């Protein structure tokens with residue numbers, strides 16, 4: 199079993215509030231873990247700690263591979279047409295053009311390639327952010343509320359992309375306050391810890 203991500207006895211403080219402590223988890227190739235819990239439980243904070251964007255108050259995070267993140271912050275340049283905005287990231291990630299093309303197809307974004315990111319709807323923007331994650335070829339995906347604003351068809355594509363990623367040896371850390379139809383999904387109830 200090859201571990202891709204290990205969190206060991208993590209504590210997280212936001213403002214002056216201790217959100218959680220002593221939290222340990224690991225993700226091996228092919229695994230997916232659902233962080234569940236109500237608003238404010240600390241799901242986004244844990245994802246940000248795992249991604250290295252937020253410092254833990256205690257404990258250690260070990261990422262054995264590259265990770266790609268989708269969160270509420272817009273990752274794509276709003277002024278650029280979608281295809282070019284994704285190409286910018288592909289160049290940064292050192293990924294080839296066909297990979298970006300496949301990522302766009304996975305999220306059914308072909309018809310939106312020339313539309314500026316700023317003009318995309320909420321759900322389209324989530325699909326675009328997901329295409330960026332798929333196109334990154336990063337083994338670890340950290341997905342914070344990826345399905346918010348997505349319609350049923352987009353959600354099905356998201357679930358299929360996650361399945362393909364796991365089958366390919368990737369791992370997924372998923373924060374969502376509602377259930378997604380993902381098989382063989384481990385759960386961590388952040389609400390129970392709060």
Ligand SMILES: Nc1ncnc2c1ncn2[C@@H]1O[C@H](COP(=O)(O)OP(=O)(O)OP(=O)(O)O)[C@@H](O)[C@H]1O
Nearest residue numbers: 212213217235236237238239240241242243244375
């Ligand atoms: N920058 C910050 N400074 C202080 N407190 C913060 C900050 N960001 C978040 N918090 C607090 O940390 C707690 C956990 O927030 P977090 O966003 O991690 O929860 P969540 O489980 O992802 O919630 P949601 O389901 O609403 O996305 C909340 O009480 C929030 O107000």
